[in-house]
Amino acid sequence: MTIKLTSKDDEKRAKIFKALSEVKRIEMIRYLVRHPEHKTCGEVGESLGMDKSNVSYHLKILYEADLIHIYRRGQNKYGQLREDTFNAFLPGFLDSL
Amino acid sequence: MTIKLTSKDDEKRAKIFKALSEVKRIEMIRYLVRHPEHKTCGEVGESLGMDKSNVSYHLKILYEADLIHIYRRGQNKYGQLREDTFNAFLPGFLDSL
DNA sequence: TCTGTAATTTGAAAGTTTTACAACTATCCG
DNA sequence: CGGATAGTTGTAAAACTTTCAAATTACAGA
Numbered sequence: 528m529t530i531k532l533t534s535k536d537d538e539k540r541a542k543i544f545k546a547l548s549e550v551k552r553i554e555m556i557r558y559l560v561r562h563p564e565h566k567t568c569g570e571v572g573e574s575l576g577m578d579k580s581n582v583s584y585h586l587k588i589l590y591e592a593d594l595i596h597i598y599r600r601g602q603n604k605y606g607q608l609r610e611d612t613f614n615a616f617l618p619g620f621l622d623s624l
Numbered sequence: 625m626t627i628k629l630t631s632k633d634d635e636k637r638a639k640i641f642k643a644l645s646e647v648k649r650i651e652m653i654r655y656l657v658r659h660p661e662h663k664t665c666g667e668v669g670e671s672l673g674m675d676k677s678n679v680s681y682h683l684k685i686l687y688e689a690d691l692i693h694i695y696r697r698g699q700n701k702y703g704q705l706r707e708d709t710f711n712a713f714l715p716g717f718l719d720s721l
Numbered sequence: 722t723c724t725g726t727a728a729t730t731t732g733a734a735a736g737t738t739t740t741a742c743a744a745c746t747a748t749c750c751g
Numbered sequence: 752c753g754g755a756t757a758g759t760t761g762t763a764a765a766a767c768t769t770t771c772a773a774a775t776t777a778c779a780g781a
Contacts, residue, residue: 532720534654537647545645549769550634557631568728581770583729588768602727602778618716623629646739665758678740680759685738699748699757 532615543616546592551575552585556608557624559595565605629712640713643689648672649682653705654721656692662702 532540547553554575559566566574572582586606589595596607613621629637644650651672656663669679683703686692693704710718 534651534721537650540650541645541647544641545768548638548642548645550638553634553637554631569726578771579728580730580772584769587729599728599777602725604728616720617714620714623713624631642738648739666756675741676758677742677760681739684759696747696758699755701758 540616543592543594543612546588546594549585551577552589553624555585555589555606556594556621559606559608560621560624565607567603567605569603571606637713640689640691640709643685643691646682648674649686650721652682652686652703653691653718656703656705657718657721662704664700664702666700668703 547556555571558571558574562570568582568586569579571577571586572579575582577585586595586597589606590597593609593612596609597604598607599605608621610621644653652668655668655671659667665679665683666676668674668683669676672679674682683692683694686703687694690706690709693706694701695704696702705718707718
């Protein structure tokens, strides 16, 4: 079932687009698509050459747009794509990466 | 035929997402979807309550992301959606508005 | 509890985007 | 030509985003 969007969702749409309006964040999403074993923040940062506080910053923006889910296991935090959001707002996007 | 995108297109994707990361610009796109008779800048601005220089500013951002086409006829300039770009980068988006 | 590793927060600096106004250019028509 | 209408450009202020380093919190394991 596909969710019907309306102009009421413009704020949400804008937030999602803003979250994806930086190359670095698109790369982070791509990294998560390609590594579905749920990568840690550290791995994401290392593989994209970002410093850790910057990774935190960008992940938070993706999280606040509901594009990813973050959960802790032990010392690590793992990022997980929220396919529900991508499917509702950007169908086909993840496959295009 | 659908165009195949790659990580080389990240700059372009980011630019498109940035262009759509403001509610005002999403509203402008919606206005153009709903009024396919090619509305003038003035009509867009008036209907969204924006001043004319601000309309110019936002239309330029949409234009530079290849989301719209702009042509002059007489005193007026008309905005026209670039469905090719929407289809390549955001399939389904226009229909969701 | 102490130590080390993982991630977040904070705050300052640098950079970018948005707004608004006034001055400007382009076109039309009498 | 001159006046009217449509849109653009310059510029400055305000608002927002990004980066980076240092301080801080969270957790695991000895």
